[in-house]
Amino acid sequence: MNSDAVTRDGSRLARHSLAVCCAVLCGLAAAPQAAEPTWRTVTQLTADERAQFDPDTSAPRDATLPYMPAEAYPFQPPYTAEEMGYRAAEFVHISRWPHSLIDVFGVITSSGYINQGAGVSYVNLQTKPGLEGYVSGVAAGQVYSRWSIYSVFPPETEAEQQLWVPYRTDAKNRTKMDFFVYSPQLRRVRRQPQPRRDQRFPDNAQTFDDVIGRDPWEFDWQLLGTDVVQQTIRFPNTRPTITLNNHESGFVERKTTDIRPMGDDYPHYRPDGGVDCWVVKAVTREDLLPDYNEKTLIYWLDKHYFYPVRMEKYDHEGKLIMIEVRNAALENPAREGFGYSALMTLYWDLEHDIMSYSVHDAHRPHEWTAEEQAMIFTPEFMRRQWLYEPIKSQALIGDPKHYFLRPQLYRERFPDERRIELSPALAARYEAQEAAGQLVFESGDDAAAPAP
Amino acid sequence: MKQSSGLRASLFVATCLAPLSVAAADVSNAMSKFDRAMATFNPLGEHVRKPIERAVPRLTFRGALRQWSDVLIDSDDRVGFREQDFRFLQLQNLLELETFYNFAPGLDLNAVTHAMYDGVYDWQRSGGLFADKLDRTAELYDNSERILREFYLSWRTPGFDLMVGKQQVIWGKMDGQFIDLINGMDRRESVQLESEDFELRRLPTWMVNTTFHFGRNSLQMLYIFDFEQDRQPLPGSPWFSPLIPPTTAASDILLPTKRVESGDFGDHEFGLRLDRSAGALTYGMIYAYMWDKNPVGHAIGTETRGANTLLRLQPRHERLHHVGVTADYATTLQDIPWMGTLPAVFRLEALWTKGVRFADFNKLAAARAGAATDGTAQHDTLRAAVAAEFGLPANTTMILQTSYYHTFGWNPALGFGFGGGFGDEWSLIPLLYLSRPFAFTRDRLSANFTAFPVISGPDNGWQGIKTKLRVRYKFSQFISGQLIYNGYDSGERNDLYGQYDEWDNFGWELSYEF
Numbered sequence: 001m002n003s004d005a006v007t008r009d010g011s012r013l014a015r016h017s018l019a020v021c022c023a024v025l026c027g028l029a030a031a032p033q034a035a036e037p038t039w040r041t042v043t044q045l046t047a048d049e050r051a052q053f054d055p056d057t058s059a060p061r062d063a064t065l066p067y068m069p070a071e072a073y074p075f076q077p078p079y080t081a082e083e084m085g086y087r088a089a090e091f092v093h094i095s096r097w098p099h100s101l102i103d104v105f106g107v108i109t110s111s112g113y114i115n116q117g118a119g120v121s122y123v124n125l126q127t128k129p130g131l132e133g134y135v136s137g138v139a140a141g142q143v144y145s146r147w148s149i150y151s152v153f154p155p156e157t158e159a160e161q162q163l164w165v166p167y168r169t170d171a172k173n174r175t176k177m178d179f180f181v182y183s184p185q186l187r188r189v190r191r192q193p194q195p196r197r198d199q200r201f202p203d204n205a206q207t208f209d210d211v212i213g214r215d216p217w218e219f220d221w222q223l224l225g226t227d228v229v230q231q232t233i234r235f236p237n238t239r240p241t242i243t244l245n246n247h248e249s250g251f252v253e254r255k256t257t258d259i260r261p262m263g264d265d266y267p268h269y270r271p272d273g274g275v276d277c278w279v280v281k282a283v284t285r286e287d288l289l290p291d292y293n294e295k296t297l298i299y300w301l302d303k304h305y306f307y308p309v310r311m312e313k314y315d316h317e318g319k320l321i322m323i324e325v326r327n328a329a330l331e332n333p334a335r336e337g338f339g340y341s342a343l344m345t346l347y348w349d350l351e352h353d354i355m356s357y358s359v360h361d362a363h364r365p366h367e368w369t370a371e372e373q374a375m376i377f378t379p380e381f382m383r384r385q386w387l388y389e390p391i392k393s394q395a396l397i398g399d400p401k402h403y404f405l406r407p408q409l410y411r412e413r414f415p416d417e418r419r420i421e422l423s424p425a426l427a428a429r430y431e432a433q434e435a436a437g438q439l440v441f442e443s444g445d446d447a448a449a450p451a452p
Numbered sequence: 453m454k455q456s457s458g459l460r461a462s463l464f465v466a467t468c469l470a471p472l473s474v475a476a477a478d479v480s481n482a483m484s485k486f487d488r489a490m491a492t493f494n495p496l497g498e499h500v501r502k503p504i505e506r507a508v509p510r511l512t513f514r515g516a517l518r519q520w521s522d523v524l525i526d527s528d529d530r531v532g533f534r535e536q537d538f539r540f541l542q543l544q545n546l547l548e549l550e551t552f553y554n555f556a557p558g559l560d561l562n563a564v565t566h567a568m569y570d571g572v573y574d575w576q577r578s579g580g581l582f583a584d585k586l587d588r589t590a591e592l593y594d595n596s597e598r599i600l601r602e603f604y605l606s607w608r609t610p611g612f613d614l615m616v617g618k619q620q621v622i623w624g625k626m627d628g629q630f631i632d633l634i635n636g637m638d639r640r641e642s643v644q645l646e647s648e649d650f651e652l653r654r655l656p657t658w659m660v661n662t663t664f665h666f667g668r669n670s671l672q673m674l675y676i677f678d679f680e681q682d683r684q685p686l687p688g689s690p691w692f693s694p695l696i697p698p699t700t701a702a703s704d705i706l707l708p709t710k711r712v713e714s715g716d717f718g719d720h721e722f723g724l725r726l727d728r729s730a731g732a733l734t735y736g737m738i739y740a741y742m743w744d745k746n747p748v749g750h751a752i753g754t755e756t757r758g759a760n761t762l763l764r765l766q767p768r769h770e771r772l773h774h775v776g777v778t779a780d781y782a783t784t785l786q787d788i789p790w791m792g793t794l795p796a797v798f799r800l801e802a803l804w805t806k807g808v809r810f811a812d813f814n815k816l817a818a819a820r821a822g823a824a825t826d827g828t829a830q831h832d833t834l835r836a837a838v839a840a841e842f843g844l845p846a847n848t849t850m851i852l853q854t855s856y857y858h859t860f861g862w863n864p865a866l867g868f869g870f871g872g873g874f875g876d877e878w879s880l881i882p883l884l885y886l887s888r889p890f891a892f893t894r895d896r897l898s899a900n901f902t903a904f905p906v907i908s909g910p911d912n913g914w915q916g917i918k919t920k921l922r923v924r925y926k927f928s929q930f931i932s933g934q935l936i937y938n939g940y941d942s943g944e945r946n947d948l949y950g951q952y953d954e955w956d957n958f959g960w961e962l963s964y965e966f
Contacts, residue, residue, distance in 0.1 A: 109894045112488035115929045154929040155514050155965040175784040178732060185651050187622040191780045193795035193843035202847050203895040291792035354894050375610045379729050380670040386608050400488050442484040
């Protein structure tokens with residue numbers, strides 16, 4: 001039931017670890033000695049990279065919104081680290097344009113306990129799309145968007161609904177959203193307190209801010225360097241395919257090995273399939289986020305659109321506490337580079353060794369009519385128990401052994417900035433997973449499950 | 453020598469602990485395998501629900517199996533007028549099936565059926581439990597009224613909803629019932645009935661339910677043509693009050709209740725509700741013209757038997773006017789010591805009811821003496837609640853709710869009446885609720901605690917306290933289990949909770965949803 005048990009049990013995992021060590025040693029012996037590191041610090045940037053990066057940390061401020069850089073969004077190269085942070089804030093978990101989708105999500109523990117859900121989600125904006133709409137299209141303290149979520153799985157929560165009404169926030173207006181829940185058991189719409197921003201949702205690795213997004217002005221930004229990311233979300237070898245719902249062509253079975261970090265339409269893959277990234281560090285500003293659980297965030301941002309393919313969280317002791325990785329897709333081609341959205345996101349909470357995933361299936365940009373806006377995105381609508389536009393998904397995971405792998409640790413990259421400490425039990429599970437190509441649970445039962 | 457004995461002690465301890473460590477690892481591994489087996493354990497979902505929905509694509513079919521049991525921690529032979537020779541308060545097994553058939557966009561037929569069996573009457577030897585002989589539904593739902601729980605046609609358009617048939621309508625958002633007054637309730641659990649049970653205990657009613665939606669407003673209108681009264685605990689049921697004496701030859705003569713007629717338009721009920729949402733504030737108003745769901749005995753004559761003059765009492769329901777308000781407001785409090793920000797919601801509900809009928813014991817005595825009175829009196833009542841809900845760190849939720857009940861023009865001769873104080877002019881319940889999951893179980897284990905102290909005035913003062921501790925564990929996404937303790941402490945024998953001082957109980961609930 002808990003990770004400590006693994007060390008006591010030990011034997012099977014130890015065998016896995018031994019096998020991994022042997023494989024690593026053999027691999028080291030066989031590999032070319034001059035394997036080039038994928039990452040570079042700021043002092044090692046290439047001339048092209050230096051031309052794209054502005055090290056200035058005292059850029060002029062906007063006259064009306066002093067927490068914003070003066071340069072007009074989306075900025076022009078060379079970019080400061082702060083501007084990169086602003087560009088990355090374009091790509092929050094819930095895309096910044098009106099759309100509909102079905103969010104399939106779940107969590108797994110180290111014992112293999114799995115808990116999943118699925119909710120049909122409708123998103124409407126009170127302003128124009130994009131970060132620009134959020135920052136300058138609506139005044140601080142005003143409603144920014146409205147999200148309606150109708151649960152369709154598991155049976156216990158079927159027809160449960162939520163209405164999220166996020167606000168444009170700043171240093172003075174701190175309420176992030178109004179939050180309403182409809183419970184079919186109680187048949188009541190109840191206004192709930194907003195979740196605490198830095199707190200994991202129960203039975204989940206995701207925090208409220210992971211979902212709703214963080215305002216870039218709440219952080220101090222610094223460029224650490226560059227890197228190449230080959231993989232983000234990794235499927236196990238027990239799951240060769242996944243069926244996704246494309247809103248135009250319906251259910252499509254995809255080979256999991258074909259799913260790439262930035263989707264099929266991304267034009268800037270390296271010849272080896274990797275994604276060139278800026279690596280940016282964001283430190284929480286104590287004056288704006290006092291007592292915030294996360295002290296430092298490190299982002300891997302694709303160099304062209306600043307899409308965050310990977311993010312790590314560090315606590316106040318500087319210790320790694322969570323890794324988030326994403327597979328993106330160009331879901332809104334009309335917005336070109338700003339139209340990328342998370343198709344899949346995986347969160348690994350290292351403290352509790354729980355992993356949450358979220359698949360945004362059947363994503364469809366959706367202009368809501370005035371009548372629909374007035375009808376759907378209200379607390380009263382939830383009482384009607386009306387699934388207005390049903391959307392289906394087959395992305396639920398059928399067996400714990402088909403669950404995604406823990407994200408790669410990249411221990412060797414930016415070691416001065418990244419303090420990674422795993423418990424012996426967790427380290428053993430991680431290594432065992434790397435050797436097996438699938439999750440290895442506490443009892444070490446690594447027999448492969450039949451493919452779905 | 454000392455070292456040697458220390459070493460021996462260490463070796464002894466290590467030898468003793470080694471098997472424990474191995475056993476702990478074995479248990480952990482077994483639990484781990486159990487978790488993975490349970491992860492996909494959903495036989496009725498796989499073999500019943502899926503094939504049905506595949507065969508009839510327009511049909512949604514789902515259901516639940518629930519087993520819940522409560523057992524008295526201690527039993528006494530005699531409590532008040534009760535023979536408490538039983539231990540189990542409930543051994544209930546419930547199968548619920550829900551079907552929704554979609555004819556066209558916005559047009560659905562909904563049906564909910566229940567089958568319930570309570571083993572308390574069969575599975576323990578007791579002379580004090582005999583309610584199943586008075587009413588079979590105390591033990592088993594054996595009639596269509598109980599089995600067919602809901603059955604209604606719903607038609608939804610953007611600006612208008614229409615639902616016709618047997619249904620539940622829930623007004624109110626608080627813990628407890630304040631403006632929630634449309635449906636009757638099966639109150640077989642008496643003081644142990646709580647908000648989370650209402651869905652299963654409410655008595656759906658045949659009605660026409662329409663709602664108009666315009667902007668951020670909605671206006672709901674109800675026309676109820678089938679009256680359902682509350683079902684109070686029956687004599688001989690586990691929660692029948694020990695304060696109520698058994699019927700004897702010297703008891704007053706209780707006639708059949710005067711029925712509210714479904715076929716008489718004049719007996720039908722009506723309700724109106726207006727809601728508005730304005731950012732951080734939502735509010736609404738209700739008006740309802742209903743029957744009191746609990747009848748009051750009217751003295752319609754006397755009869756002399758031996759030396760006793762007995763009243764002939766006819767229970768009648770009373771027409772009531774209800775006017776209520778509801779509001780809630782959300783905010784995030786800043787700069788709170790230890791926690792920085794504090795998300796909070798404040799809620800308010802209040803219901804004023806005109807002309808509630810009470811038994812008046814002075815008038816009943818006068819009626820017995822031959823005076824021209826029916827032994828009742830009418831008074832207005834108010835029931836209201838104010839609540840604050842806080843989102844504390846560690847996913848902890850705290851609710852502070854103060855519930856208030858008041859009878860206007862009260863006098864000590866009055867009995868109980870809708871919305872009024874509990875045998876007193878006013879009653880106050882300052883409720884405390886705390887809930888949190890436990891991270892060491894990856895949040896699968898959660899616990900909540902509720903305390904319901906009751907204070908009344910001006911006569912009774914402290915009326916006892918009810919405490920509830922519930923621990924819930926999620927075995928899988930389909931199966932969960934709960935352990936519950938309910939305690940009733942202090943107060944006098946004739947107080948609301950004091951009368952159930954010997955009813956402290958421990959229970960478990962298992963639920964499988966497919």
